[in-house]
Amino acid sequence: MTYPEYKQPLDYAKLATDVRASWDANGIFKKSVSSREGQPTFVFYEGPPSANGQPGIHHVMARAVKDIFCRYQTQLGKQVPRKGGWDTHGLPIELQVEKELGITKEDIGHKISVEDYNQRCRETVMRFKAQWDELTQQMGYWVDLDDPYITFEPEYIESCWALLKKLYDKGFLYKGYTIQPYSPAAGTGLSSHELNQPGTYKDVKDTTIVAQFKVVRDAASEKLFASEGVGETYILAWTTTPWTLPANTGLAVGKNIPYVLVSTFNPYTAAPVRVVLAKALVSKYFSEKGAAAPFEGYAEGDKKVLPWRVEAEFTGADLVGIHYERLFNTEAGFPHFEGEENAFRVIVGDFVTTEDGTGIVHISPTFGADDFRVAQLNGIPALMVADDQGKLGPIVDRTGRYVAEMGEFGGRWVKNYDGHDQSGADYKTLDESIAIRMRTNGTAFKTEKYEHTYPHCWRTDKPVLYYPLDSWFIKTTAVKDRLIELNKTINWKPESTGTGRFGNWLENLVDWNLSRSRYWGTPLPIWRTQDRTEEICIGSIAELKAEIDKAVAAEVMTHNPYANGEKIDLHRPYVDDIFLVSPSGQPMYREPDLIDVWFDSGAVPYAQWHYPFENQEVFQKNFPADFIAEGVDQTRGWFFTLHALAVMLEDSVAFKNVIANGLVLDKNGNKMSKRLGNAVDPFATIAQYGPDATRWYMISNAPPWDNLKFDQAGITEVQRRFFGTLFNTYSFFALYANLDGFQVSPTPLPVAERTELDRWILSKLQSLLAEVRGHFDSYDPTKAARAIQDFVTDQLSNWYVRLSRRRFWKGELTTDKQAAYETLHECLSTVAQLMAPIAPFFADWLYGNLTKGQTAAESVHLTYLAEANTMLIDKALEERMELAQRISSLTHSLRKKSVLKVRQPLQRILVPVLNDTTKEQVGLVEDLICAEVNVKHIEFLDDTSGVLVKSVKPNFKRLGQVYGPRLKAVGARIQTLTSDELTQLEKQGELAVEVEGETLTLHLDEVEIRTQDLPGWLVATDGPLTVALDVTLTDELRQEGLARELVNRLQNLRKDSGLEVQDRISVTLAASAPTELQAAVQSFGDYIRTEVQALRLDFVPEVADGAVLEFDDFQVPAKVDVVTT
């Protein structure tokens, strides 16, 4: 076979499309799965994208991460099925449809039927599917696009229903309430989307109250009574919604906020009191004068300054657990409520600040989302009142009035929702009435009008209430401990997302609110009777059909719409038109909610297989996932719902390894957006740079979990530096391998018999193999990419190939040359394998070029990655080669300083060595160094030479352990060691020195001794290494240098004349050339002829129509002719 040769520059984009065509033609992706049949599976779940928008460059990033590990595991021999999927439900799609139709949610059911609306959603959601599929293939993301799961399909929804029913049967599904924005005037809940409409937040003036909550004296509160005093002790809390005070059931403090206990008087009753408030807010309520004002003589109605004294200080944590008395109690005619004995306690609220108020927040769980949440976390009940039918509800009804049970305030409007006349002189709002009552009975510390912004209903302009609305929940809190426990077994990349963001989320878990009041989504499969005493949860289509039949028999429905085996649609409005019959014969109506779309995606492991209705075994084999990867923004989304459902349904994790990748930002670190015009088009990027360089750049530049600042200049660099170098290395190989007709031998020369350089690069290759496997195994693709890149550019290309060039282009195909080809071939094909997960097209192209027609796999992606052969790893060899590299570099540096070009041979370099191992190590690579830097030999200088000047440096790490604080003095003493002392230390291993009047014994391991200088020589040093160059030029060296110059000029001439590498030539030079050149030709004629592949090299009196060779000091006419034999 021949190895294909390519012209520069390589078209990377075309290369990829060619490879893609061959994958398609030969079904390589399918084979990569089918060829692993019967092997252990590596389970991967595709987090479904939504195809209602165009894909962006960040999708290339996210999907490259997924692809890498699936391909890698395939190389390890695992079978990796990859089912694609589409996320099709959810608010963004509804909003998009509404925008396009120019309607709002209000119009659904009026201007457009639910049926038509949902039809629009169904069409919209797959609008960009073709683009997505195209990008998937262009970027080389292998996922099964032929048989994807789609969340709106009846089978998918049926699976969701089955899961819901399972949760229902386990008692995990219940109906409760959440606090949501609610408009009493409109009688409807408002979405956060509606609340974010412009103009909804208005400035209003409300009555505000700082209320006094009377502390109950017991063990928990005893610290507040440490100093005896007159009067009761109260906790102060501020509210801008006094009408919620009768619903108060708790008080929240900040855990680390400092609070003080202050002695003073109630300003309205003049009763002596002690009050608790945040230290930072004392000045807001008490004047500086009052701190010195006398307590005696302060009386009701006094306009005098309020006297006060700080009695004690606490933190919020100290106050937790203190009980206080109910403000509006039963004696005053307010109702009892369930769980009252657990109420009226101080708890911690993470939202408490000292920005305003008193630093203590009044909690009414029925009228605040934060309140509800912390109350639930702390077991504080909500104040619910039973109506005349016994149904529990908040103290405010749905029209915005206090319920009748609210004593003196019963039936009062919370805000003016009915538009009643407020102009009368005696008119009082409910807030004002409450304020008056509290001032009178001494429970208000301060009341005032206060202007603030408050949200209003966009339709009625009336203030919004935060109000408890019905919702269905999944009781995730019931399995909280198990969720936390199992999370600890998940390998998170980065770890902090698992312990931090996700872990904290689990620690503060509340029940999963499943309800959504929308149209396009999976309907909740629960039917209830009107009196709510009977209900049924449907778990399958079959069950639904059977229940409909029952309903038809009971004449609740006229006929079964699913009877004729038509394609069933489980969406609204169809399911809403189904009425079932209860065991007692009552009609049952579907609960109108849809479920959270996150349930859809959390159900992927089950619903993608239509489990449990089909594919039981497939499911078992593919649960849980070994690996998933999505954006870190999915932490509380997909990652959570997958985990929650798996724990509740299977008592298992859903995934064992997860990468939470960061964002792709523009090159300035700004978020990409179409509006700003800084979004990068993935198609254009791939078309310009090809998918491989794009992927390699994204993966190698920063770890996937860091944000990536996407800069196209970075792709260019990757292309040039990595792919360009690798391509050049291959081209070099192909050029000479074809000339020599090299074929990979079935019985290659044993590695042990190959040259030092071969064994070195093979050792490095095996080290690389081990390293890269390690990085891939621990889900760190960035380190893998960087390791491969460094190997290719620094080791393989820039050292192995550079130093081996002559072996490839000189002479016949000897055993040594064959070994060189074998070695380079092995390096290149292994690199192709290692890079294949990241750069799948280029790797396959490279691998194919190297192996086509031989007994190799059809594609690199079907190959098996070998284990690193540790027998071939020779650390000592790797170390001494590094010495060779460093000595060469130092020598180049010296040549540079002495203005001696590398072409000028020099006699020797001197390397001082202080121990025999270094000498031995360098000795083994002497030939390589000499060839690289063009010197005749290396001379070692050891201690006995007597010319070395040594320097000593303290080993601070060691000294620090021994001497601690005295290190500075000891270090200084070491710097001043004389050479005699040094010699003694070296010979005897220790040395007694005096430091600060004390005698210490220094040991050899406490210092670092190195040679510093060779008197009379130009030296260069790199750490402990020192090199000196002998710059003496003899006539012979000069001649040889000149011979090399001539070779160089002739090579250039060959090249310029367009000669092929293998062409033999005859050279004629003008006899007018200077005598030194003639002498050089005389002495080194054989060398020159060999180098330039000349059969003849002659001086002639006249060179006709030749070129002129330019030397530093002279010119020589010359001519090169091809000799045909």
Add this chain to the structure above:
RNA sequence: GGGCUUGUAGCUCAGGUGGUUAGAGCGCUACACUGAUAAUGUAGAGGUCCCUGGUUCGAGUCCAGGCAGGCCCA
């Protein structure tokens, strides 16, 4: 406001368990090299390691508090 995260050269990034002189690549400047050549070598310029305190003989690294960016949540 809370949780998490990032901050090192003009840019992109490395810098186990603390060790005194903080590195690489790109870019820039200069010189060299030239049968791998859009490659390579050598040298140079370029740093308050975000800030402030603390622990320590010693802090880019550990602790506390800030500042700035990002994500999620409220």
